[in-house]
Amino acid sequence: MEWFNDFWSTYSTLVFSVGVHILLALSIWLTLSCGLLSLANAAFMGIGAYVAALLTLHLEWSFGTVLLAGGVAPAAVALIIGAPVLRLSGVYLAMATLAFGEVVRITVLNLEITGGPEGLNGIPLSTEAWHIALILAVTVYGLARLRRSKVGRAFEAIKEDEIAARLMGIDVDRYKLLAFSLGAFIAGIAGALNAHFTFFISPREYGFENAVDILTMAVLGGFSNLIGPMLGATILTLLPELLRSLHDFRSLVNGAVLVLVVLFLPKGIWEPRRIRAWVQRFKGGRA
Amino acid sequence: MSADKQHSLLSIRNVGKHFGGLHVLQDVSFEVPAGSIYGLIGPNGAGKTTVFNLITGLLAPSSGSIEFKGESLVGQQPHQITRKGIARTFQNIRIFKEMDLLENVMVGMHDHLRYGPAALLFNTGACKAAEKRARERALELLSWVGLDHKADMLADNLSYGDQRKLEFARALATEPKLLLLDEPVAGMNPSEKTVLMEEINNIRNRGYGVFMIEHDMRFVMGLCDRIAVLNFGRIIAEGSPDEVRNNPEVIEAYLGKEEAA
Ligand SMILES: Nc1ncnc2c1ncn2[C@@H]1O[C@H](COP(=O)(O)OP(=O)(O)O)[C@@H](O)[C@H]1O
Numbered sequence: 001m002e003w004f005n006d007f008w009s010t011y012s013t014l015v016f017s018v019g020v021h022i023l024l025a026l027s028i029w030l031t032l033s034c035g036l037l038s039l040a041n042a043a044f045m046g047i048g049a050y051v052a053a054l055l056t057l058h059l060e061w062s063f064g065t066v067l068l069a070g071g072v073a074p075a076a077v078a079l080i081i082g083a084p085v086l087r088l089s090g091v092y093l094a095m096a097t098l099a100f101g102e103v104v105r106i107t108v109l110n111l112e113i114t115g116g117p118e119g120l121n122g123i124p125l126s127t128e129a130w131h132i133a134l135i136l137a138v139t140v141y142g143l144a145r146l147r148r149s150k151v152g153r154a155f156e157a158i159k160e161d162e163i164a165a166r167l168m169g170i171d172v173d174r175y176k177l178l179a180f181s182l183g184a185f186i187a188g189i190a191g192a193l194n195a196h197f198t199f200f201i202s203p204r205e206y207g208f209e210n211a212v213d214i215l216t217m218a219v220l221g222g223f224s225n226l227i228g229p230m231l232g233a234t235i236l237t238l239l240p241e242l243l244r245s246l247h248d249f250r251s252l253v254n255g256a257v258l259v260l261v262v263l264f265l266p267k268g269i270w271e272p273r274r275i276r277a278w279v280q281r282f283k284g285g286r287a
Numbered sequence: 288m289s290a291d292k293q294h295s296l297l298s299i300r301n302v303g304k305h306f307g308g309l310h311v312l313q314d315v316s317f318e319v320p321a322g323s324i325y326g327l328i329g330p331n332g333a334g335k336t337t338v339f340n341l342i343t344g345l346l347a348p349s350s351g352s353i354e355f356k357g358e359s360l361v362g363q364q365p366h367q368i369t370r371k372g373i374a375r376t377f378q379n380i381r382i383f384k385e386m387d388l389l390e391n392v393m394v395g396m397h398d399h400l401r402y403g404p405a406a407l408l409f410n411t412g413a414c415k416a417a418e419k420r421a422r423e424r425a426l427e428l429l430s431w432v433g434l435d436h437k438a439d440m441l442a443d444n445l446s447y448g449d450q451r452k453l454e455f456a457r458a459l460a461t462e463p464k465l466l467l468l469d470e471p472v473a474g475m476n477p478s479e480k481t482v483l484m485e486e487i488n489n490i491r492n493r494g495y496g497v498f499m500i501e502h503d504m505r506f507v508m509g510l511c512d513r514i515a516v517l518n519f520g521r522i523i524a525e526g527s528p529d530e531v532r533n534n535p536e537v538i539e540a541y542l543g544k545e546e547a548a
């Protein structure tokens with residue numbers, strides 16, 4: 001067990017980050033599965049992180065309640081901004097949600113209670129590995145159920161053809177709002193978990209760059225099912241660590257890997273149909 | 288079927304539609320009776336598809352009223368209109384290409400699957416049973432159009448004619464009282480047309496009302512109980528196929544051109 005303790009003391013933060021990033025990738029997968037290119041998830045994560053941290057620091061709520069509040073707060077915001085914002089689609093929606101993210105960041109930067117640019121310090125390290133594991137398991141289970149139900153089919157239908165979906169009796173606006181706020185809920189919980197193992201949060205962590213990172217995880221992994229975003233999040237979290245020995249070349253190689261994947265695997269790494277075709281070709285080649 | 292006339296399913300009265308200065312429909316009125324096949328014909332650009340777009344709530348009429356079973360459809364959202372019992376297919380097919388055939392049809396059952404979020408999450412017996420029933424019904428509908436053996440095929444891989452049939456089955460999955468078909472045999476060869484014609488007849492015999500737009504005159508004449516003729520946004524004739532066929536204005540505006548061609 002010695003080696004495990006060594007490993008854990010060095011890498012526990014990294015493992016926690018993998019878990020949180022998987023949650024974030026799943027949150028954007030949810031909106032993408034409904035055909036919404038929303039880049040608000042970093043901001044939703046930030047809202048969750050700040051709400052949770054403030055509740056812990058000032059009101060000393062129990063950790064479970066804090067996590068729940070960290071999810072509910074951004075979900076409520078999503079419900080409010082969803083009605084006007086979700087009328088947009090494609091790049092217009094992406095731009096509007098990015099702008100929303102900036103509004104959130106600048107607000108946090110200028111409020112006193114959030115600690116302004118310095119952020120919040122001394123957040124208790126309440127997050128434990130099993131918290132993340134449990135929340136991940138529940139999220140993956142819930143999303144898998146959703147996918148196989150009338151809700152998942154409605155999302156898919158909306159993604160493929162909104163007008164046809166409407167004429168199938170689907171209340172498209174309501175389902176878009178559902179995907180948007182459920183995504184916000186998951187991102188918010190990820191933020192709350194994150195705040196309680198990094199000790200410190202600041203507005204810098206929830207800006208434009210992070211919004212794009214979250215999207216990259218889903219796109220890299222592929223979003224035709226749940227495995228893709230989980231894989232993408234894991235790779236994108238671990239890759240910079242694995243490349244640590246390259247020092248200055250690290251971000252260069254990191255970027256090159258991304259470009260190569262996007263060029264040669266445009267539907268992401270985990271694309272069941274392509275993998276099936278590969279397996280078939282392999283079998284055929286041997287027969 | 289004329290006995291049903293006073294008992295009309297869909298009634299369109301004095302409907303007008305303009306896009307800016309372009310008057311696409313003017314003073315359009317007709318009644319679609321229950322339990323029959325009603326045809327809307329007219330040259331390209333006459334405004335036929337626009338009539339369907341108005342009925343299904345994709346567009347709002349500029350004037351006039353549209354009633355389904357005595358209830359106004361004006362101002363209702365497309366999904367609400369579907370739930371009242373009107374389904375449609377599209378002139379340019381709009382199936383869900385990335386789904387398999389079974390899923391395509393099951394999307395049409397959306398509103399009839401009535402399990403709540405808790406049942407969905409915990410996959411309760413009620414939820415499983417509802418999904419199972421939906422799957423069986425979807426297979427049944429696919430068998431009506433002869434596609435049940437392709438149920439788990441990706442819709443994108445279907446031939447053009449099969450895509451039309453799938454759209455047909457998907458529309459039926461919403462359990463409509465009235466089925467709107469926009470040029471259902473466009474792009475099909477004569478033998479495919481004959482098969483689909485039979486299928487449309489079967490659908491009517493199962494108790495659905497059918498309202499179809501068609502370009503192919505012979506096809507409509509053989510199939511429809513009543514026909515309305517639209518030309519430049521106005522109804523120029525309405526009645527039985529024989530009445531319409533012998534109407535001088537129709538011959539002038541529509542048949543005449545075709546005969547000449
Ligand atoms: N949304 C729209 N905006 C502007 N013009 C339209 C729109 N929809 C249809 N039109 C015009 O209305 C006319 C009738 O179109 P349509 O109803 O599709 O004819 P049809 O189905 O009889 O061929 C055409 O001139 C078309 O360009």
Ligand SMILES: [Mg+2]
Pocket residue numbers: 335336337378
């Ligand atoms: Mg048309």
